[in-house]
Amino acid sequence: PVVSGNTNDLTGCEVLMRWRHPQMGMIAPNQFIPLAEESGLIVPMTQDLMAQVRDYFAPLAERLPYNFHFGINISASHFKDLSLVEDCRQFLAAFKGYKIQLVLELTERQLIVPSEMTYRIFHELHELGVLIALDDFGTGHSSLAYLREFHIDILKIDQSFIRMIGSDALSGHIVDNVIDLAKRLQMVTVAEGVETQEQAEHLKQYNLDFLQGYLFGRPEDLKIFSDKWLL
Incomplete structure (x- = not known):
């Protein structure tokens, strides 16, 4: 769950990918997502994920808070053609008549290279009303380059900075400056990892x-999430 910074009311969610292996049980994403990205399988996996979320939540749209945000992680592999734009178009069409927001969260395991196709995809996504978030801001080697090159709407401040709160004066200054930068850029701000x-x-x-x-909620199965939050 993602909550309002003022009221702590539910405002959206980040959709996470998990692998429930028949013999090995639940496998953490850091053990299979890098392989999925290297092999190119991350694109069809993300398409399937978006379809699952769309098909489950669209019939529940009237129970969603107004302007509910769905955050979905994407990587450089998604910027090779326009299929991502079409996937987003289909996702939004399923919620026609309801005010929801689709947010694509850029991860930095792979570097997104500026190109004519990249700029076109960013442009068409914004034309659809899709917002772009920079995930784990402050930790990736390309964070500042992304801010310069691309139209980023949301900065997600990494949990490593949030954990610094209350630890020492130096850490406090780092947190202050990271947040100040986000504010100066007039972007929507999200603090991750509040525990x-x-x-x-x-x-x-x-x-x-x-x-x-985790202070607000842990990752949960679709039905458990909806039963708990969408009363």
Whole structure:
């Protein structure tokens, strides 16, 4: 779940990919996502993920909070052709008549190279009303380059910075400056990895748009999530 930075009310979710292996049980994404990206399988896997979320939540659209955000991770592999744009178009069409927001979260395991196709995809996504978020901001080697090259709407401040809150003065200055940069760029801000009430209270002074982390809820199956949050 993703909640409002002011009220802690549900405003959206980040869709996560998990592999439930028949013999090995639940496999963490850091063990298979890099392989999926290297092999190119991440594209059809993401397409399937979007279809699952679309087909499950579209019939529940009237129960979603107004302007509910669906955040879905994408990587450089998605910028080779226009299939991502079509996938997003189909996703949004399923919620026709309801105000929802689709957010694509850029990961930095693979570098997105600026090109004519890349710029065209970004342009067409924004034409559809899709928002682009930079995930784990402050940790990737290309974060600042992405801000310069592409139209980024949302900065997700990495949990490693959130964990610094209350630890020491230097860490506090780092958190302050990361958040200040996001504010100066006039972007929507999301704090990831909020795990304690102390962190949540400290973040209130920054007036961040959204918060996300175990303090509010852990990743859950589609039905468990909807039964818990969409009353």
